[in-house]
Amino acid sequence: xxxxxxxxxxxxxxxxxxxxxxxxxxxxxxxxxxxxxxxxxxxxxxxxxxxxxxxxxxxxxxxxxxxxxxxxxxxxxxxxxxxxxxxxxxxxxxxxxxxxxxxxxxxxxxxxxxxxxxxxxxxxxxxxxxxxxxxxxxx
Amino acid sequence: xxxxxxxxxxxxxxxxxxxxxxxxxxxxxxxxxxxxxxxxxxxxxxxxxxxxxxxxxxxxxxxxxxxxxxxxxxxxxxxxxxxxxxxxxxxxxxxxxxxxxxxxxxxxxxxxxxxxxxxxxxxxxxxxxxxxxxxxxxxxxxxxxxxxxxxxxxxxxxxxxxxxxxxxxxxxxxxxxxxxxxxxxxxxxxxxxxxxxxxxxxxxxxxxxxxxxxxxxxxxxxxxxxxxxxxxxxxxxxxxxxxxxxxxxxxxxxxxxxxxxxxxxxxxxxxxxxxxxxxxxxxxxxxxxxxxxxxxxxxxxxxxxxxxxxxxxxxxxxxxxxxxxxxxxxxxxxxxxxxxxxxxxxxxxxxxxxxxxxxxxxxxxxxxxxxxxxxxxxxxxxxxxxxxxxxxxxxxxxxxxxxxxxxxxxxxxxxxxxxxxxxxxxxxxxxxxxxxxxxxxxxxxxxxxxxxxxxxxxxxxxxxxxxxx
Numbered sequence: 069x070x071x072x073x074x075x076x077x078x079x080x081x082x083x084x085x086x087x088x089x090x091x092x093x094x095x096x097x098x099x100x101x102x103x104x105x106x107x108x109x110x111x112x113x114x115x116x117x118x119x120x121x122x123x124x125x126x127x128x129x130x131x132x133x134x135x136x137x138x139x140x141x142x143x144x145x146x147x148x149x150x151x152x153x154x155x156x157x158x159x160x161x162x163x164x165x166x167x168x169x170x171x172x173x174x175x176x177x178x179x180x181x182x183x184x185x186x187x188x189x190x191x192x193x194x195x196x197x198x199x200x201x202x203x204x205x206x207x
Numbered sequence: 208x209x210x211x212x213x214x215x216x217x218x219x220x221x222x223x224x225x226x227x228x229x230x231x232x233x234x235x236x237x238x239x240x241x242x243x244x245x246x247x248x249x250x251x252x253x254x255x256x257x258x259x260x261x262x263x264x265x266x267x268x269x270x271x272x273x274x275x276x277x278x279x280x281x282x283x284x285x286x287x288x289x290x291x292x293x294x295x296x297x298x299x300x301x302x303x304x305x306x307x308x309x310x311x312x313x314x315x316x317x318x319x320x321x322x323x324x325x326x327x328x329x330x331x332x333x334x335x336x337x338x339x340x341x342x343x344x345x346x347x348x349x350x351x352x353x354x355x356x357x358x359x360x361x362x363x364x365x366x367x368x369x370x371x372x373x374x375x376x377x378x379x380x381x382x383x384x385x386x387x388x389x390x391x392x393x394x395x396x397x398x399x400x401x402x403x404x405x406x407x408x409x410x411x412x413x414x415x416x417x418x419x420x421x422x423x424x425x426x427x428x429x430x431x432x433x434x435x436x437x438x439x440x441x442x443x444x445x446x447x448x449x450x451x452x453x454x455x456x457x458x459x460x461x462x463x464x465x466x467x468x469x470x471x472x473x474x475x476x477x478x479x480x481x482x483x484x485x486x487x488x489x490x491x492x493x494x495x496x497x498x499x500x501x502x503x504x505x506x507x508x509x510x511x512x513x514x515x516x517x518x519x520x521x522x523x524x525x526x527x528x529x530x531x532x533x534x535x536x537x538x539x540x541x542x543x544x545x546x547x548x549x550x551x552x553x554x555x556x557x558x559x560x561x562x563x564x565x566x567x568x569x570x571x572x573x574x575x576x577x578x579x580x581x582x583x584x585x586x587x588x589x590x591x592x593x594x595x596x597x598x599x600x601x602x603x604x605x606x607x608x609x610x611x612x613x614x615x616x617x618x619x620x621x622x623x624x625x626x627x628x629x630x631x632x633x634x635x636x637x638x639x640x641x642x643x644x645x646x647x648x649x650x651x652x653x654x655x656x657x658x659x660x661x662x663x664x665x666x667x668x669x670x671x672x673x674x675x676x
Binding site: 118119158 | 218221238239240241260263264267268270272273275501502506
């Protein structure tokens with residue numbers, strides 16, 4: 069799989085079948101994401117690929133959380149693809165990364181989701197237990 | 208886990224002289240498990256997957272993973288052509304890959320001019336030719352026993368019959384066309400067994416013909432098991448049913464149901480297998496055991512249990528009290544000697560897997576701002592205590608307070624996982640972690656009682672789960 073990853077996607081760590089780290093860069097000249105690299109953390113359950121992996125952005129000194137109306141500032145991503153309903157076992161790490169890359173590329177609003185502060189402060193659930201409302205089909 | 212990288216993969220071809228084989232191999236692999244299609248079946252929407260993969264998918268959400276259209280497992284049909292192709296490809300693969308790799312190495316070693324020549328001849332051949340020629344040349348290279356192409360050439364030989372002549376279909380003797388019918392009645396091979404005639408044709412052929420092999424062994428295909436109506440079935444009858452089948456029947460109803468579904472998946476996918484490789488029931492039971500250990504009742508579900516809404520937080524806290532106490536004392540020791548660089552803000556990743564411990568180690572820190580303080584991670588600045596090493600050493604009442612708080616935190620069942628919190632706040636913390644203390648957990652912020660120096664870990668509102676619910 070590491071043989072031919074698309075541009076802007078780098079596998080950082082895949083030592084086991086539980087957690088992988090992947091770096092994603094937005095290739096197209098979108099001013100919001102210029103010169104930044106984002107780090108994604110994939111957590112796989114025993115049921116993968118029947119069940120979706122848990123995918124979040126992680127932040128450290130060199131990797132910020134990208135601004136996007138569907139990405140909370142704690143790294144949680146609201147994307148139907150990663151939800152049980154939207155997930156399909158034919159997806160893989162690469163296709164998820166490409167989807168997120170294009171989700172960022174097509175974004176024009178440098179903002180956090182509505183209620184981000186509240187959500188980030190009080191959320192104690194894991195992403196897979198959160199029931200997102202997928203209302204926005206434009207991204 | 209170095210073995211991970213030794214797994215055969217379609218990308219193996221990219222570094223050879225035959226990169227065009229990469230998509231070919233990818234097409235022969237299951238989109239779900241990424242392995243070569245095993246017992247491929249085709250869905251009503253014409254997508255092909257491993258039988259076991261698509262059955263598991265359908266059991267989960269009833270949809271085709273490729274196109275998301277509704278799918279039912281009793282509409283699945285074995286895709287025999289694909290099965291054959293995959294089998295033959297796998298047979299041919301090692302040798303072909305080896306040759307293509309060696310060729311590439313030879314190319315990179317030899318001079319540039321030679322390399323050009325070689326690619327013209329060798330690289331060009333398989334890629335540019337038509338599909339049929341390609342398979343044929345590949346088959347020859349890899350000593351494939353592809354019966355179809357051989358049969359072609361044999362047929363060609365057979366056509367060299369003089370006009371008006373025909374062959375006896377049984378003994379292959381050449382004779383005049385009109386004689387054949389009469390000959391059939393007296394043909395010496397007539398009474399010989401069918402097996403013998405196959406053998407004679409095979410000695411001539413030298414290649415086994417899968418079609419003949421299939422006809423030779425005409426055992427009826429096993430009937431697939433059908434699903435039960437789990438909603439209508441009570442636990443007792445379901446348990447009995449599992450016993451009848453001969454699979455483990457312990458566990459609660461949900462587990463029984465899941466086990467039965469998985470058994471159907473395993474059993475029915477075996478029905479889609481080629482007769483030659485069909486497994487015995489004993490092997491299938493073994494496979495179910497594997498499932499039991501990884502995803503069924505014997506699976507490691509520690510994490511899952513904790514995530515459940517009805518998780519018994521206080522019970523867990525009691526049964527792990529010694530561990531928690533140990534962690535608390537460790538955390539205290541750590542706090543006594545603050546090392547700001549020790550923990551980074553990205554550390555909470557670990558938290559998700561060990562929620563109660565994390566809460567435990569942090570609970571002793573003041574958390575009065577749950578849900579009320581808009582800036583929980585910017586505590587009131589207070590001077591460092593005179594004796595920051597052991598601020599509570601002789602303060603029994605303060606220690607008691609902390610213990611009470613710990614116990615209270617355990618009781619609230621605040622054992623849900625917490626996610627990395629807003630790190631922009633924690634960055635602030637890091638900057639100031641040296642010179643600030645924290646407010647007294649019980650007193651009002653205004654009292655500013657010196658307590659202890661902040662540890663390296665930034666203070667975050669991680670514990671809100673306990674009180675906000």
